Amino acid sequence: MKILYALHQYYPEYQAGTEKFVYNMASMSELNANKVKIVTYRLGDFKHPIKSAEGIHYEEYFHKKLPVVAFQYNARPVDLNFGFDNTLGLAFARDILTKEKPDLLHIGHMMRVFPFAQAAIELDIPFVITLTDFFMICPRNTLAPTPNSLCNGPKGGEACAKYCPAFSQAYIQERLAQAKSILQKAAKIFAPSRFVAQMVEAEVDSIEVIVNHHGIRQSQIRANTRHYDQDSQLDFGFIGTLSNHKGTHLAIQAFEKLNTEKASLSVYGSGEEDYVKWLKRLAGKSQTHFLGAFPSEDLAKIFSTIDVLIVPSIVYETYSFVVHEALACEVPVIVSNLGGMVEQIEDELNSFLFPPGDVQALSEIMQSIVDNPDSLNEIKAQIRKTTLVPSIEQEAYRYGRAYKQAIEVGVTED
Amino acid sequence: MCFFQRDKKLIEKSGLFDAQYYLDSNPDLKILNIDPLEHFVMSGWREGRNPSAQFNTKFYLRTYHESIPEDQNPLIHYIKKGQKEGKSALPGKDQPAQFESFTPVFKKKKLLSRRNLQFGIAYIQSYGLMSFINKVFSKLFQKTMFFGRGKSSPVKMLEESQNTVLLKATDYDIQPNDVTISIVIPCKNAGDEFQFLLKMLQAQKGFKHIELVIVDSGSTDQTLEIAHRFKAKVVEIKPEDFSHSYARNLGAEHATGDYLLFTVQDALPSSDTWLHELYTVLIDNEVAAVSCAETPKEDADLFYRQICWNHYNFLGVNNADRIFSLPKTQNHLTLRQNGQLSDLANLISRELFNQYKYRLNYAEDIDLGIRLIKDGHKLAFLGTTRIIHSHNRQPYYFLKRGYVDNQFLSDIFDDFVVPKLAIEDFVPDIAFTYSFLADLSSKINALSYPLKPEHFEIFVQNQFDDYLSQRFPAALPDTSHVFLDDQAQTYLESLITEHGFHMAGKAYNGTLLRAYFGYIEITTRYLKNAYELINPDLAQDILACLYKAFCIVVGAHLAYCYKNKTGREKLNMDAMHQTLMAGV
Numbered sequence: 001m002k003i004l005y006a007l008h009q010y011y012p013e014y015q016a017g018t019e020k021f022v023y024n025m026a027s028m029s030e031l032n033a034n035k036v037k038i039v040t041y042r043l044g045d046f047k048h049p050i051k052s053a054e055g056i057h058y059e060e061y062f063h064k065k066l067p068v069v070a071f072q073y074n075a076r077p078v079d080l081n082f083g084f085d086n087t088l089g090l091a092f093a094r095d096i097l098t099k100e101k102p103d104l105l106h107i108g109h110m111m112r113v114f115p116f117a118q119a120a121i122e123l124d125i126p127f128v129i130t131l132t133d134f135f136m137i138c139p140r141n142t143l144a145p146t147p148n149s150l151c152n153g154p155k156g157g158e159a160c161a162k163y164c165p166a167f168s169q170a171y172i173q174e175r176l177a178q179a180k181s182i183l184q185k186a187a188k189i190f191a192p193s194r195f196v197a198q199m200v201e202a203e204v205d206s207i208e209v210i211v212n213h214h215g216i217r218q219s220q221i222r223a224n225t226r227h228y229d230q231d232s233q234l235d236f237g238f239i240g241t242l243s244n245h246k247g248t249h250l251a252i253q254a255f256e257k258l259n260t261e262k263a264s265l266s267v268y269g270s271g272e273e274d275y276v277k278w279l280k281r282l283a284g285k286s287q288t289h290f291l292g293a294f295p296s297e298d299l300a301k302i303f304s305t306i307d308v309l310i311v312p313s314i315v316y317e318t319y320s321f322v323v324h325e326a327l328a329c330e331v332p333v334i335v336s337n338l339g340g341m342v343e344q345i346e347d348e349l350n351s352f353l354f355p356p357g358d359v360q361a362l363s364e365i366m367q368s369i370v371d372n373p374d375s376l377n378e379i380k381a382q383i384r385k386t387t388l389v390p391s392i393e394q395e396a397y398r399y400g401r402a403y404k405q406a407i408e409v410g411v412t413e414d
Numbered sequence: 415m416c417f418f419q420r421d422k423k424l425i426e427k428s429g430l431f432d433a434q435y436y437l438d439s440n441p442d443l444k445i446l447n448i449d450p451l452e453h454f455v456m457s458g459w460r461e462g463r464n465p466s467a468q469f470n471t472k473f474y475l476r477t478y479h480e481s482i483p484e485d486q487n488p489l490i491h492y493i494k495k496g497q498k499e500g501k502s503a504l505p506g507k508d509q510p511a512q513f514e515s516f517t518p519v520f521k522k523k524k525l526l527s528r529r530n531l532q533f534g535i536a537y538i539q540s541y542g543l544m545s546f547i548n549k550v551f552s553k554l555f556q557k558t559m560f561f562g563r564g565k566s567s568p569v570k571m572l573e574e575s576q577n578t579v580l581l582k583a584t585d586y587d588i589q590p591n592d593v594t595i596s597i598v599i600p601c602k603n604a605g606d607e608f609q610f611l612l613k614m615l616q617a618q619k620g621f622k623h624i625e626l627v628i629v630d631s632g633s634t635d636q637t638l639e640i641a642h643r644f645k646a647k648v649v650e651i652k653p654e655d656f657s658h659s660y661a662r663n664l665g666a667e668h669a670t671g672d673y674l675l676f677t678v679q680d681a682l683p684s685s686d687t688w689l690h691e692l693y694t695v696l697i698d699n700e701v702a703a704v705s706c707a708e709t710p711k712e713d714a715d716l717f718y719r720q721i722c723w724n725h726y727n728f729l730g731v732n733n734a735d736r737i738f739s740l741p742k743t744q745n746h747l748t749l750r751q752n753g754q755l756s757d758l759a760n761l762i763s764r765e766l767f768n769q770y771k772y773r774l775n776y777a778e779d780i781d782l783g784i785r786l787i788k789d790g791h792k793l794a795f796l797g798t799t800r801i802i803h804s805h806n807r808q809p810y811y812f813l814k815r816g817y818v819d820n821q822f823l824s825d826i827f828d829d830f831v832v833p834k835l836a837i838e839d840f841v842p843d844i845a846f847t848y849s850f851l852a853d854l855s856s857k858i859n860a861l862s863y864p865l866k867p868e869h870f871e872i873f874v875q876n877q878f879d880d881y882l883s884q885r886f887p888a889a890l891p892d893t894s895h896v897f898l899d900d901q902a903q904t905y906l907e908s909l910i911t912e913h914g915f916h917m918a919g920k921a922y923n924g925t926l927l928r929a930y931f932g933y934i935e936i937t938t939r940y941l942k943n944a945y946e947l948i949n950p951d952l953a954q955d956i957l958a959c960l961y962k963a964f965c966i967v968v969g970a971h972l973a974y975c976y977k978n979k980t981g982r983e984k985l986n987m988d989a990m991h992q993t994l995m996a997g998v
Contacts, residue, residue, distance in 0.1 A: 002946075031710045033723055033944040062864075062949045218607055219713055384643070388613055392712055393802045397684040400709075401798075404733075 002035040003403060004102035008111035010040035010070065011063045016241075017321050018132040021192075021214055022108040026066050028396030029403075037100060038063075041112035042070035053095060055088035069096065080112060082139035084178045089115035097123050104128065104403050110182075111135050117182050126187040126406040128399070130212075131196050133318050136179040137203045139167055142315045147244055148357070150316065150338075153199050180204045187406030190399070192319035193340025210402075214319050215395030216328055222300035223330045223384075226307065232373035234263045236366060237306035237331075239322050242271025242279060247312030247336065247357070249275075252282045254310075254363035260370045266291055268302060303329035307376065308369060310334050314357050317341040327351070328389040332379045334365050344389070350382040421455045421490050425465065428493045430503075432466035434745050438831075439464065448936075449728050450747070457935070459487045469503045477502070588690050594623040595689065596671030596764065600661035601630045602653070604637040604679035612644040614683045620690035629665040631656040637679075658757070659772035666767055674767050676760040676779075681803040684709060691799045692761045699737060702791035703762040703783070705755045706799050707731055714804035716952075717812075717959040720940040722804070729754055731797030738783070738793040746827030753784030755793060759801045766791075776998070777822050809965040810902035816969025817976075817994040824977055835925075837975040837983050838913065842886050843924030844968055845914035848906065850881045850927060851964055852891035855957055864947035870956075871938040878931045881922075888918035897961040905993075906968070913985055926971060933963045969994065 005026045010019050026036045048059040058071035077086055093115040097105070105120045105127040107113060120127045135141045138160075143151050145163035154160050157172040183189060183204050190212045191197040197209035226232075238251045248267065255265040264287040270276070280290065294302060303309075309326040311317075316339035323341045326333050327350070335341055336356040347353040354361040369376065425431045436450040440463055450458075454465050462472045474488040478501055482491045492503055597615050601608070616624055626646035630638060632653035641648050649668050651661065666674055673696070675689065683689065696704045707726050710719055726732040729751060741748040757779045770785055772778040783793055823830045854877050861873070890910060895903055937959055945952065972994060979987040 028712065030944065031712070031714055031719060033719065033940070035944060035946050037946075062951070065949065065951045067947060067949075217712055218610065222606060223609070384609065385613075388617055391610075391682065391802070393682065393709065394684055397709060397800065397802070404798075 001104070001403065001407070002037075002100070002102045003029050004037050004039060004097070004100055004105050004116075005108060006039045006105060006113040006116045007108035008041055008113060009043060009109075010038060010068060013042065013044055017214075017319070018109045020321060021130070021132060023064070023066070024215065024217070024392045025106070025108075025396055025399055027064070028392055029400070030066065032396070032400060036066060037102070038066055038068045039096060039113060039116060040068060040070050042072045046070075046072070053092050056092045058092075082111075082141075084110070084114040084175060084182075085118075086115055089113075090118055093119035094122065097125060103407050104187075106130070106399070106403070108132060109135065111141070114182070117186075121182075121185050126409070127185075128188045128190065128402055128406055129183065129186045131189065131191040131200055131209065131318075134196070134199065134316070136183060137176065137200055139172075139175060140164065142245070143199070144245070144315045148314065150314075153203050156203075176203070183207050187409060188402045190402070191340075193343055195316070195340035195343065196318045212395055212398050213390050214321060214324070215390040215392035216321065216325050217296075218328075218391045218393075220296060220299045221325070221328045222304060224304050224306070224380075225330070228307075228373040228376045230372070230374055231262070232307075234307045234370060234373055235305060236263060236265045237268065237302070237309045238265070238312075239268045239302070239306075239309065240311075242267070242269050242276050244275060245313065245315040247314045248279055249282060250312040250314070250357065250359055250362060251310040252279055252288060253359045254312075254366055255288060256282065256284055257359070257363040258367055258370060260367070262373075263287065263366075263370050264289065266306060269293055299325060300329065303331050306331055307373075308332050308334060308366075310362070310366075311341065312336055312354075312356075312362060313338065313341070315339075324389045327383055327387050330380050330383050332376060332383065334362065344387055346382075348379075350379060350387050421487055422451055424493050425451065425455065425489060428489075430466055430469050430489060430493065432468075433747065434743055435466050436463065437745070437747060448724065449730070449751070452727060454489075455487065456939075459489060465489055470505060473505045474501070474503060477505075588620040588687060590622060591620055591693065592622050593673060593693075594625055594671035595621050595673045595675055595693070595761075596625040596627055596666075596669030597675045597677060598627045598629065598662055598665035598669060599677055599679055600656075600658070600665065601628050601633060601637050601641070601679045602656070603633045603635045604640070605635065607682070608637055608679055609640045609643075611679065611682055612640060612646065614686070615677075615689075616644060617686050618683065618689040619686050620693065623671070624689075625669060625671050627665045627669050629661040629668075631661060657775040659774055659778045662757070662778070663771045666764065666771070669764060671764060674760075674762055674764050676757055676762075677801070678758055678803070680805075681708070681758050681801050682711075684800055684802055688799065688801070689761075692759065692796070695735070695794045695796060695799075696761055696763075699794055700792070701737060701794040702766055702786050703755055703760055704794040704796065705761075705779075705783075706759050706796040706801055708756075708758055708803040709800040710804040711802060713806060715806045715958065716937075716940075716955040717962040718804050718806065720937055720959065723940055723943075724936045726797060729795060729797075731795050733797060735794065735796045735798055738787060738795060740787040740790070746823060746830045749784050749787075749827070750780060753780055753787050753793070754795050755779045755783035755786075756795075758803050776818060777826070781826070807962075808899035808902065809897070809962050810899050810905065811998070812962045813902055813905065813965040813969040813972075814994050814996070814998045816966035816971075817973045818969075818998045820970045820973035821976070821995070824973070832977040833925075833974050835971060835974040835978055837972075837979070837985050837987065838916075839924070840926070840971055840975050841909055841913040841985070842915070842917035843926040843971075844906065845890075845910040846884070846886050846922055846924055847926045847930055847964065847968075848910060849887045849891045850877075850884075851960065852893040852895065853877075853881070854960070855895075855897070856893055858953055858957055861953070863950045863953060865953075867938065867941035867945050867948060870941065870948055874934060874938060875931075878927065878934075882927065884922055886915075886917040886920050886922060888915050895961065897958045898965075902961075902965055906965075909985075926967065929971065930964060930967045933967050934960065937963065 005022050007018055007022050011023065022038065026038055030036045046059045048061045050057050050059055055074050056071050057074060058069055060069050071092060073088060077083065097119050102125060105116060105125055107117055107127060107129045109132050117127055133141045134143050137154055143153065145151055151159045151163050154176060157169060157176060160167055160172045161169050184206055189207055189209045191209045192214045194211050197211050201207060201209050236255060238248055240246050242248045267290050270293045303326060309331055311320060311323050311333055313336050318340045320341035323333050323335060327344060332351045334352040334354060335345060337353040338356045342353060345351045345353055352365045354365055431451050431454065433450040436454060454463060459471050464471050469489055471488055474492060478496065482488055492501065612626060615626065618624060626644060628641040628646045629649045629651060631651050638648060647668055649664055662676055692704045692706060708722060730736055738752040738754060741752045760779060770782060772782055774781050786793060824832050857877065890907055976987055976991050
């Protein structure tokens, strides 16, 4: 079987969650004796010999043993990051699919590669979609009209007209119709959380979105087995992009409010310079440490030093790898009660929830932990006993079955 | 359906393929662990091998080559057309002798060279005259192996096999069954992922109760603590008392469930409906036991993946589920194909298991399966439901594995013919092939990448072919064997240094290089199946794979040497036996 994976951006240029998911699935497909190739869009400069097609340049390279084709429009379309259609893209997608002859196309993110779904329909190639965010129903991807607000879905375009008037009603209606048309032709649609599945199902009728949680690499997981007593020193951690929507500032502000000398805050990751400067100004306490980004191989080592992870996002997380990696390492988390990352969390049983953006509430949870560090023992025991985070093998196994079913059934007819 | 499947079905239906005849005529195929019919369809006919006593491949090709399309299996031509047209499948009295006036479709090789005569003598000594005759014909067709091979396909249907009708549980609601499953796991230092395994086992849907029975043979890590945390029934035995059968039988004795699932400490269910899928097959198909194939872990190496892929091709379960029963023709191959159970996952009723129990300390799962089918039971083996499991082991392990596997085969199966092979003749063969491997490694490292697997295959085949004209070496190769672990390197080089240079300078007449070549064909087939391009990283994986393959083939042949021992060997054969049997 040959599987072509398509997504909006890829390694080494970008290294976010969707890239990780596609790499995980493509590498597992290859381990299961399937031929694979990844098609993506190159936003920056090409790094390998450039080839040309009509109105498009592209490069081919290997990333961690997997073959990649990265293309770029000669003239960047204005709607590159939110539109669907592109005539040049469609011609290129037809050429690639005709040349590569995949048995199946798996789209990890539709941005910039939407024409590949259109071409797959034309060429009768079955395709599977994983909804790694809300791009199919929201041109902003995030269902966040502004940096500090969220909506509950387009509601047929009504919400867009109200909260995102920059997009014309006609455009939104056409975009939703196109999304619906493609989704209804997909052989299978997956989402990493019930939350995403329900949001999209609510907007697009006659589709079934199957929940397949993202798996984690067990080889990068080691249990943090620390046992706490009343005097234990604690290290709170933040891991991820340092950005407003990830709420890094909330973690720092909440930590600043703590009345203790027994805790520290370790901030891992990088972000925009101005925001990071602001974070550093916020961090008045000497116990806040900015430790930068780290390679994924160091994940277990980092989680062996963190006692509680804070994930204070103020946008909908569709799943959150880091939350589940923490749980797999038996590290309790304090997460915003928002989106798909809370589905494994039982508040005060295996971790903690707080209202999104509420610094005071976050700080109070942190203070209660600092005052009673030994309460973490019971939380960790509960994680150990009941919290199941799938492995990438299990995630890939389910996709592998879906691929076979999709190929047997073929592309859905109009 | 691809040509491969079509051809197999046609040939199966025709009754013109005799697996036992094929193996008896071609003993060099025995260590490859391949299905004879698959071999015949993929390459055997090109090598001039006969499918049965009823059809002579070379004769048919020679006589009717003008009417057979290029690259068509002559047996397929006979079944589809020749038979109806009255063409002969065997030479009659008035037919020319096989060596005469043969206009080969493929490039003819020079047969009567000194090198080939020497090789022929060695081959007859090892495998017998009939095999040699077949081998001679295969030489005629050897070049055809370099070109025009069809795509490989893992799908196969075997004699007396049938696809199971399964309820494939993926996204349906499971109603709890009023049964208890006891899961028996022999353990020793089960490692970091043991907790995840127990959690996944307890999370299996569809049963009233899951009972965990851990038989521990001396863990010093957290295994016991984790087992107690999950309220497992823990049975502790001394490490020296451990055997694969004893530990599992003891676990079964302590189990109280209606059904027993035997699994291992480093496996992982692929989903929370995995066990229910096995159970559904057991009940709905009225089989005595159910096992399933494995799917690799994220870090599985190329060698492990290819041997699994090859093994499941052999069983016919790469993309299918099968029900096994006692085959009409019973030999070591058909019994292994049809008596397959796996300790990775073996679901069986407790009542039935207690009538049989495990025996032996090696291959106890296959032994149980064969006893069950011999008593009229049916078994199911699932390829579309899998358990997550794989190992990354060092070459030294595979040296032992090849040795132990072949000891087992000859011990268990009366019909398994051990080739005649003397250790004093074989060690120089190891030295020769070891040098070849060093040479091949250097050349693979010097290739330009990316490279198509088809081109890589041709390159490797040509290297093998060219090396056959070399002479036995007088010293170990200069190149360092970076893909050989210290234990394997020390063992092999010590063996070679002490016993491997007395043939130095003589023309090569051994059999190991060809046997190794046969094994490497599995690698090249796997590469063609799974990759479009080989890049430098994959080339390194291939090199590691070639060394492991070398070790497994050497181990197999050392087992033959041990079976042929006379007591007059300079090498201490019993010491070798003890070393290679230990720890597998």
